Amino acid sequence: MIYLDHLLRATQGSLRQRSKYTHFRAFSHDTRQVMPNEMFVAVRGERGNGHDYVLDAIRKGAVGLLLEEQVFQHFSEQTKSALASEEVSIVVVEDTRVALQQYASAILEIWHPTVIAVTGSVGKTSTKEAIATVLSRQFTTFRSWQNYNDMLGIPLSLGRLEARHEYAVIELGCDHPGEIAALCRMLRPQIGVLTNISPVQLQYFSSLEHLAFELGTLLTSLPEGGQFFYNQNDPIIQSMLEQHVHQVLRTVTCHPFLPDTMGKAAERRQVTVGWNGIQGTITRPGNGEHGKGEHNGATLQLSSQLLGEHNFATMLAAHQIGLSRGIYPTLVEQALTTLKPQSGRLNPLPGIRQSMLLDDTHNAAPASVKAGLQTLSALAGEQSQRIAILGDMLHLGDFEAEAHRSIGQEITHYVDYLITRGEWATLIAEEAQMAGMDTEHIIMTSTHEDAAQAARRILASLPDADKNAVILIKGSEETRMERVTELLMARPWEASELLVRQTPGWKKTIFRHAERPTWVEIDLNAIGSNTRHIASMVGPQTQVLVALKADAYGHGALKVARTVLQNGASMLGVATVSEALPLREAHINAPILVFGYVPRWQMREALRLGVSVTIYSKEEAQALSQAAQALDKTVKVHVKVDTGMGRLGIRFEELPAIIELVREAGQLSGLELEGLYTHFAQADAEDQSHVRLQLARFQEVLQALEAEGLRPPIVHAANSAATLTIPEARFDMVRPGIAIYGLDPSPYVRLPEGFRAALSFKTQVSQVKWVPAGEGISYGSTYVTERPTRIAVLPVGYADGFRRSPQNWGVSLFMVKKRRSLAVYVWTRA
Numbered sequence: 001m002i003y004l005d006h007l008l009r010a011t012q013g014s015l016r017q018r019s020k021y022t023h024f025r026a027f028s029h030d031t032r033q034v035m036p037n038e039m040f041v042a043v044r045g046e047r048g049n050g051h052d053y054v055l056d057a058i059r060k061g062a063v064g065l066l067l068e069e070q071v072f073q074h075f076s077e078q079t080k081s082a083l084a085s086e087e088v089s090i091v092v093v094e095d096t097r098v099a100l101q102q103y104a105s106a107i108l109e110i111w112h113p114t115v116i117a118v119t120g121s122v123g124k125t126s127t128k129e130a131i132a133t134v135l136s137r138q139f140t141t142f143r144s145w146q147n148y149n150d151m152l153g154i155p156l157s158l159g160r161l162e163a164r165h166e167y168a169v170i171e172l173g174c175d176h177p178g179e180i181a182a183l184c185r186m187l188r189p190q191i192g193v194l195t196n197i198s199p200v201q202l203q204y205f206s207s208l209e210h211l212a213f214e215l216g217t218l219l220t221s222l223p224e225g226g227q228f229f230y231n232q233n234d235p236i237i238q239s240m241l242e243q244h245v246h247q248v249l250r251t252v253t254c255h256p257f258l259p260d261t262m263g264k265a266a267e268r269r270q271v272t273v274g275w276n277g278i279q280g281t282i283t284r285p286g287n288g289e290h291g292k293g294e295h296n297g298a299t300l301q302l303s304s305q306l307l308g309e310h311n312f313a314t315m316l317a318a319h320q321i322g323l324s325r326g327i328y329p330t331l332v333e334q335a336l337t338t339l340k341p342q343s344g345r346l347n348p349l350p351g352i353r354q355s356m357l358l359d360d361t362h363n364a365a366p367a368s369v370k371a372g373l374q375t376l377s378a379l380a381g382e383q384s385q386r387i388a389i390l391g392d393m394l395h396l397g398d399f400e401a402e403a404h405r406s407i408g409q410e411i412t413h414y415v416d417y418l419i420t421r422g423e424w425a426t427l428i429a430e431e432a433q434m435a436g437m438d439t440e441h442i443i444m445t446s447t448h449e450d451a452a453q454a455a456r457r458i459l460a461s462l463p464d465a466d467k468n469a470v471i472l473i474k475g476s477e478e479t480r481m482e483r484v485t486e487l488l489m490a491r492p493w494e495a496s497e498l499l500v501r502q503t504p505g506w507k508k509t510i511f512r513h514a515e516r517p518t519w520v521e522i523d524l525n526a527i528g529s530n531t532r533h534i535a536s537m538v539g540p541q542t543q544v545l546v547a548l549k550a551d552a553y554g555h556g557a558l559k560v561a562r563t564v565l566q567n568g569a570s571m572l573g574v575a576t577v578s579e580a581l582p583l584r585e586a587h588i589n590a591p592i593l594v595f596g597y598v599p600r601w602q603m604r605e606a607l608r609l610g611v612s613v614t615i616y617s618k619e620e621a622q623a624l625s626q627a628a629q630a631l632d633k634t635v636k637v638h639v640k641v642d643t644g645m646g647r648l649g650i651r652f653e654e655l656p657a658i659i660e661l662v663r664e665a666g667q668l669s670g671l672e673l674e675g676l677y678t679h680f681a682q683a684d685a686e687d688q689s690h691v692r693l694q695l696a697r698f699q700e701v702l703q704a705l706e707a708e709g710l711r712p713p714i715v716h717a718a719n720s721a722a723t724l725t726i727p728e729a730r731f732d733m734v735r736p737g738i739a740i741y742g743l744d745p746s747p748y749v750r751l752p753e754g755f756r757a758a759l760s761f762k763t764q765v766s767q768v769k770w771v772p773a774g775e776g777i778s779y780g781s782t783y784v785t786e787r788p789t790r791i792a793v794l795p796v797g798y799a800d801g802f803r804r805s806p807q808n809w810g811v812s813l814f815m816v817k818k819r820r821s822l823a824v825y826v827w828t829r830a
């Protein structure tokens, strides 16, 4: 609860508009999440300015506004009068972020709950929740909201603090150096809790030691009489303590998560993990000779509904803190039994086909991925198949490659099937393969949909008895792996309640790491769905080869390759051998046909990569055969016939030569005849006569070969346009390119309903200004304003791939995001 008086006193803000509202339920800084009776705080960020949304916030029920002087002064008359007519209290400050921090500090001082600060590399949120659950048994306890754990999020969440709270349990994030110290200055915790130290968020820290130092500032920030609780089984914490301890020992007491009453003898720990939760027992042999027997309290047994052995440390922390605050042990133990997995944290959910999902999608780092895999394996037991769907782990600094590889090296112990999603995660797959995992059981994908589809296929392939598979789903926050979980849930309509990042704000959030304000977005789901359209159009008898030349028409060959192969394509086409190399290096083992010229010096490379080669002369066939013999390998060849394109290929008129070449291709040692093809010059024209002529010529050649009993296994001719318009041209395989990317082959041959463009070119408006009539715009002044004109300047140049010609784009279309509506402005010049 926020009282206006407190806010004004804490921030030195001025009340610019009075209303009947003098207290507010909570703060909100996102109009997509504002609730009635809240105070909306306008925050300026990289992506937007909250001040643009004040009226929206009021419409959603906000009855207070916290705004910045600078912006408030410059509101338009329209906005000002709209605000004046609303029953809303307006507080104006210099900087809203600073004001929130001042409020947080002040309110903790006014209501003085005991502040418990929880930090660590992983497990902070679970530990915060566990501690708050235990303390709630005896005290009114506030807990920071979800994972609002930084200089903005914590003060926002403290808007819900109330006078009655005796404890405030607050999670502290640690994304960059100095953050913990700054948070501690604001919150002045009396109790600190450190869960563990492992490599996460390392892009901001030069090393693990540096991170340990940062997390250690929680200890050194504690006041006289403070208490510090730590995980005694974490070696990095141990060494950190040794460095700090002499500075603070006199004033702060340090407690390991394991209670002192357990004595100092070596402990025996047994933790069992089942679907109902974990149960842990710690035994320390008592000193029998003193005859104290069981009364020396050397056995501790705790259970909770949390999954995952690592959560035992979470329980121990909460247990120890509960006892230290004087809560009766059985109450603490009872409280722990009520702890349930939170969304996205090893949360068991029923999956399709009687599978069980372990949704662990809130975030991922090496330690938590390993913990997830161990839990997967422990829960699946002997009977069930274990499937892991892993996305990238991000923010690991220089550890990124090493971290993924180390997971791959161990994964064979924990899973039967591995599905990866994303490019870093392919390193896990690569290592798993080297560690001896069956390659059939490793599937690399680029999209959520393909990852889910791969899991569906595995489930469908399992014999009935095995159908209770267990599927772990995990990845860093930004990889949004909860979308995979949603696709595999038995009751997907429950996703919005059960999964992470389901708020309207999150649903719209797309992470982007652009280096400039102009970028291209590729929708791989569109590529997947376009491929499925083509595949269903041509039917199961006809294969689909996707033309991936020129870096998949600029869409990124690697990701496109993985996507089309998951969605019905069985072969890939490239222009040169060098284009096939990165695909093979990324373990794409599907057949690849090189359409273009393979010089002799590159034939061995073609053989090494195992690609199919196009041939059109006897000399070439012989050279290829020699190369194959030298390497003791076989190369598949496709004979290309020129039926009217006038480019590469043996001319259709030379029928005897064609027959001889095809025969040789089948006989020369080291060669294997795989295909026969031609390419159309005008399949996308309005007039079909040329493509029909080429088709007739090709059919003639084919008949002649069939008469000789020389029909190769794969006969193909159709590019996108012919695939769409001439069913007779489909033969054994089609070769779409442009249609896969979702573009019409030409104005005459358009894609049917259902295809989607995969590429969008986006930019941000950099300046909007008025230019008088008669002024030239841009190079050459080829456009001259006819009247005073409002000009929007886009930060786009050649280097962004934007052509200068035509000089005047008849229509330029751009989108301006304003308020909640996405307005499309069409700018016409005519």
Ligand SMILES: *Cc1c(COP(=O)(O)O)cnc(C)c1O
Binding pocket: 547, 549, 595, 679, 718, 719, 720, 721, 735, 736, 737, 738, 739, 745
């Ligand atoms: C590029 C190419 C295709 C694909 O053509 P689209 O018109 O983009 O469908 C098919 N076959 C060959 C030989 C190609 O070079």
